[in-house]
Amino acid sequence: MPKLDHLVNDPYSGEELSLSKLAAIYGIAAGTVYSRYMSGKRGMDLITKPKRGSLTIGEQERQRREDLSRCIDLAKGTALARPLKHIADASKMLGGSQ
Structure with a gap:
C-alpha cells in the first residue's frame, strides 16, 4: 500500500x-x-481527470503510426532481428559463397 x-x-x-x-x-x-x-x-x-477521446481521428492515426514506428525501431535492435546477419557472416568465414 x-x-x-x-x-x-x-x-x-x-x-x-x-x-x-x-x-x-x-x-x-x-x-x-x-x-x-x-x-x-x-x-x-x-x-485533473484526463480527457478521453479528445484527439481527432487524424491525430489518433498519426499517433498510432508514430508508436508503431517506434516499436519497429526498438525491435530492430533485439537479438531476434540479427540472427540472419550472423548466419550470413558465419558462412563467409567457412568459405561459403559470397
Missing part, C-alpha cells in the same frame, strides 16, 4: 491535506493521486 500521508495544498481552497484526503474529496483513486504525486505532478495536475 503506498504511503498516502504526504501533505499537499488543495488547488482550489489552498487547504493543506493528505493525498488520500485530496483523492477522496475529488473522487479519484488514492493510488492514482499518489502515482501522479510521485511522478512530480503538483496542484491541478494531481486532481
Whole structure:
C-alpha cells in the first residue's frame, strides 16, 4: 500500500491535506493521486481527470503510426532481428559463397 500521508495544498481552497484526503474529496483513486504525486505532478495536475477521446481521428492515426514506428525501431535492435546477419557472416568465414 503506498504511503498516502504526504501533505499537499488543495488547488482550489489552498487547504493543506493528505493525498488520500485530496483523492477522496475529488473522487479519484488514492493510488492514482499518489502515482501522479510521485511522478512530480503538483496542484491541478494531481486532481485533473484526463480527457478521453479528445484527439481527432487524424491525430489518433498519426499517433498510432508514430508508436508503431517506434516499436519497429526498438525491435530492430533485439537479438531476434540479427540472427540472419550472423548466419550470413558465419558462412563467409567457412568459405561459403559470397
